[in-house]
Amino acid sequence: VRVEDHMSQEAARAFVEAAHxxxxxxxxxxxxLLSHNANLLVNFARERGYxxxxxxxxxxxxxxxxxxxxPILDNTNVKPIxxxxxPANHDFFAGHRGRPILLHRGWLMWQRMALVVFVASITLGLGVEYGKSYRRYAELRDHGVVTLGRVTTQRIQNDVSAEAMTATTFYITYVFTVEDxxxxxxxxxxxxxxxxxxxxxxxxxxxxxxDPALTVMDGTNSTQEWYLLGSIAFGIGFIIVAGPTLLQFRRESVxxxxxxxxxxEIRVAQASSAGKDDSQGASTKLEVAFDLPQSERRIHQSINCGFTGLSKNLPPERGRVSILYVDAEHWWVL
Incomplete structure (x- = not known):
């Protein structure tokens, strides 16, 4: 038993040395060190053979x-966070999440990525519909045959939008005969x-x-240009949204x-309402201080967390926080 205990103690020391x-x-x-969750290290080390x-x-x-x-992190002064x-960063330190959320200003990355996917879907959908519209138009333009039909019914449809605006559409149904x-x-x-x-x-x-089912009233054959215009507009929006988002995603990965x-340490935590009541949201301002790794320099800076809802759960002043530090210009409160 003593031999086994000695071997596991040596394995623990070897793991710490290799970690550098x-x-x-x-x-x-x-x-x-930040979570004081030793089981996290035990489970991780077993995957590495320790x-x-x-x-x-x-x-x-x-x-x-x-x-x-x-040393990367001073062990003697670290206390649990x-x-x-x-909150997802707690899961990161507990080993349940592969990467931390670094963005502490404005929207979270997943929200921005969801917006990119949404805009891309609209752009693609409008482009596909315009392609179908143009193929119908080209078929009737190049191969269409004129014949005589007869109006059977007419109807008017009124659609009321959420803004109480009414859009009126006029429909005509006609019949015609091809080869009996x-x-x-x-x-x-x-x-x-x-x-x-x-x-x-x-x-x-x-x-x-x-395909006789492909038909229009003579003189009305045209492409549905609004599909094209909509696709172009959403395409521009996709570039505007996706460019910075993908760049930020790449930077966060690096x-x-x-x-x-x-x-x-949180020195000051303040919430400011955007309107007269909380329903209009509130932004959160934090003053953060921390010592730079392997340096006597100390950073003391304010960050604006935007309208993230943190005002309902403000961090305690003088409370400890974890920070991912790259350099003096790139660091994030986790």
């Missing part, structure tokens, strides 16, 4: 982490054409010989690997 040269192992130790108990790795970190060259700017087979089609028309026709009146029809975890 392996980025993933180093991050696992930093997570432990076997030790929570107490043994805790003792190894306490005894050897600061003594080794270039109980407040997280974004009757076809019926309903088509939206202009107000003037609608009122110029009546049930039973003959009307000239343009149809495709290869910074998440390059960054070092340090412990900071």
């Amino acid at each position: 040269f392996d980025g993933d192992m180093r991050m696992a130790v930093q997570k432990y 076997d030790f108990s929570p107490d043994e790795i805790s003792q190894a970190v306490a005894a050897h982490w600061d003594a080794l060259a270039s 109980y407040y997280w700017l974004h 087979r009757s076809y019926s089609h309903e088509q939206a028309v202009s107000s003037s054409r609608y009122h110029a026709l009546s049930a039973g009146q003959p009307v000239e029809i343009l149809f495709s010989p290869s 910074y998440g690997k390059r960054g070092k975890f340090v412990q900071g």
